[in-house]
Amino acid sequence: MGWSTLPLALAQHLMFTLASVAIGLVLGVSLGIALSRRPKLSGVVLPILSVFNTIPGIVFVGLLLLVLGMQPVTVLVALGIYATFPILKNTYAGLVSVDQQYIEAAKGCGMSPRQCLLRVELPLAMPTIIGGLRMSTVYTVSWAVLAAMIGQGGLGDFIYAGISSNDNGLILMGAIPAAILAFILGSLVDLLQKLAVPKGLRKGGSGV
Amino acid sequence: MLRFEHVSLSYGSQKILDDLSFEIQEGQMAVLIGPSGCGKTTTLKMINRLIEPDQGKIYLNGEDITAKDKVDLRRHIGYVIQQIGLFPNMTVAQNICVVPTLLKYSKEECDRIARSLLEMVGLPYEQYAHKYPSEMSGGQQQRIGILRALAASPPIVLMDEPFSALDPMTRRSLQQEVRSLQQKLNKTFVFVTHDMEEALDLADVIIFMDRGKIVQMAPPEEMLSHPASGQIQDFLGKFIHAQSPKELTAADFMRTGVLTVAAGRGINECVSKMQRRNVDTLIVVDDQGRYQGTVSIADIRLTGHVVKTIEPLVRCSNPTVQAGDNAKDCFDLLISSGASYLVVLDDEGKVDGIITKTSMASAMAEQLWG
Known part of the structure; x- marks a missing residue:
């Protein structure tokens, strides 16, 4: 284990992160939309989700390992679910905080519920949703370290190896690229924020 | 054009609308007014089915509105709300063309509509079309809000207190604009307000509501001359002229509670009274309160040392009028006589009050401005 394996580990780590965030984005946004349409249901579902959110990743990966076995899918499922939480919460929060005046105006103009969602509510909630995406991305980079725990590679390999052999250099070889990765991905999301909002x-004034 | 037939709505045991029936003619500006909670906004929102009645039918151009698809119905009804509700993520031109876009007009057609509408309200297309709502003032935003409602040229436009969040100056100019737009386009408008001045200014017909019922439906003139209830009268308030100027009498113009003194009183007492009240004459009355004349400080100074009471000094030269005399005649008398006041007497010759130039001016001001 050394410099030669770093690019592969980094690539694995990146793949896990991107794939999980993609899963989280799809699940988070669609569940967030669904819950925002059903305020009564979300009053029950959201607290339950928050409780799940507090289960440590390491425990969850361990549990999933028992069910799914030692394979990349286990990592993707675990990280995907964790990546979903911040996006779901922010999507929900962004949608329910859209000022009623815009929804009333949209309805009054003759937009169908779907058009109202796509043309008015989602664009107005976009800053909040992307905020959730950023959180989710940065978290997932650090959670992806857990992949190594079930032998699926990534930067976690260095960290676990470093811990077990008491080699700080090895730990840093995993930790520093992970931190840089988190920073770079976070900045990319910031860029997306600029483009998608x-x-x-953006000019302040009467937004959400 | 628009007809409500026995429309009712209750939330639980509370009746919001109670068997409402009325009809609005094509091209009319109908204003719904009443105290808050009277059901005026609910009535308006039933027209584009944002709220559905429990009972009754609403007909638009003879067609039952429930027979149509809600979404399609709304695309053919203009709608302006108090909070304006321009979409902050869209430019002015996009906001104006929301409904035409929903109706799948071509891009060129949308551009043409935005251009001509902006020009109609005096906002140059080049300067405003690509601005965002947050870059405009409240008054400009609501102008765009109105244009958005007109863009697909709906036959009927609903306005829900569109100007109540604007400052008085902007409100005035927008009211004028709406009036001229309405006359130019000859559309039917249904307008909700709680401002009677706005209603009187804009309406062809005013519908006054209270507790879910129509109290009176009449043109402004008729409502002013024959308000159907005390409540409407209160709402009309300063706009009602209880009397025309011709019927005004001296009693309407006089100042009451004037200082009088009995003829048998002593000189010194009168002088101190004058000093206390800072006046130079006193009105003198007999035991029954009947007018005798006036006594002036000048006369007291001249001959006060030879008499004990004011009786010998009383003069009857000050002009007097009867309480029921025509106000204009009193005014003429006050000016032509050169007296500083007129004494107003009732039928029994007792003093009712006095008319001074000040009391005259303030009474006139009240007639004029309320």
Whole structure:
């Protein structure tokens, strides 16, 4: 284990992160939308999800290992679910905080519920949703370290090896690239924030 | 054009609308007004089915509105709300063309509509079309809000207190704009307000509601001349002229509670009274309170040392009028006589009050401005 294996580990780590965040984005946004349409249901579901959110990743990966075995899917399922939480919460929060005046205006103009969602509510909630995406991305980079725990590679390999052999250099060889990765991905999301947030909302004024 | 037939709505045991029936003619500006909670906004929102009645039918151009698809119905009804509700993620032009876009007009057609509408309200297309709502003032935003409602040229436009969040100056100019738009386009408008001045200014017909019922439905003139209830009268308030100027009498113009003194009183007492009240004449009355004349400080100074009471000094030269005399005649008398006041007497010759130039001016001001 050394410099030669670093690129592969980094690539694995990146793949795990991107795939999980992608899963989290799809699940988080769609569940967030679904829950925001059903305020009564979300009053029950959201607290339960928060409780799940507090289960340590390491425990969850361990449990999933028993069910799914030692394979990349286990990692993706675990990380995907964890990546979902911040996005779901922010999607929900962003959608329910859209000012009623816009929804009333959209309805009054003759938008169907779907058009209202796509043309008005989602664009207005976009800053909050992308905030969730950023959180989720940065967290997932650090959670992806857990992949090594069940032998699936990534930067966690260095960290676990470093811990068991008491080699600080090895730990840092895993930790520093992970930190840099988190920083770079976070900045990419910030860039996305700039591109995806509607222009009219960026200039301050009457947004959500 | 628009007809409500026995429309009712209750939330639980509370009746919001109680068997409402009325009809609005095509091209009319109908204003719904009443105290808060009277059901005016609910009535408005039933027209585009944002709220559905429990009972009764609403007909638009003879068609039952429940027979149509809600979404499609709304695309053919303009809607302006108090909070304006321009979409902050869209430019002014996009906001104006929301409904045409939903109706799948071509891009060129949308551009043309935005251009002509902006020009109609005096906002140059080049300057405003690509701005975002957050870059505009409240008044400009609501102008765009109105244009958005007009963009697909719906036959009927609903306005829910559109100007109540704006400052008085902007409100005035937007009211004028709505009036001229309405006359130019000859559309039917249903307008909700709680501002009677706005209603009187804009309406062809005012519908006054209270507790879910129509109290009176009449043109502004008729409502002013024959308000159907005390409540409407209160709402009309300063806009009602209880009397026309011709019927005003001296009693309406006089100042009451004037200082009088009995003829048998002593000189010194009168002088101190004058000093206390800072006046130069006193009105003198007899035991029954009947007018005798006036006594002036000048006369007291001249001959006060030879008499004990004021009786010998009383003069009857000050002009007097009767309480029921025509106000204009009193005014003429006050000016032509050169007296500083007129004494107003009742039928028995007792003093009712006095008319001074000040009391005259303030009474006139009240007639004029309420």
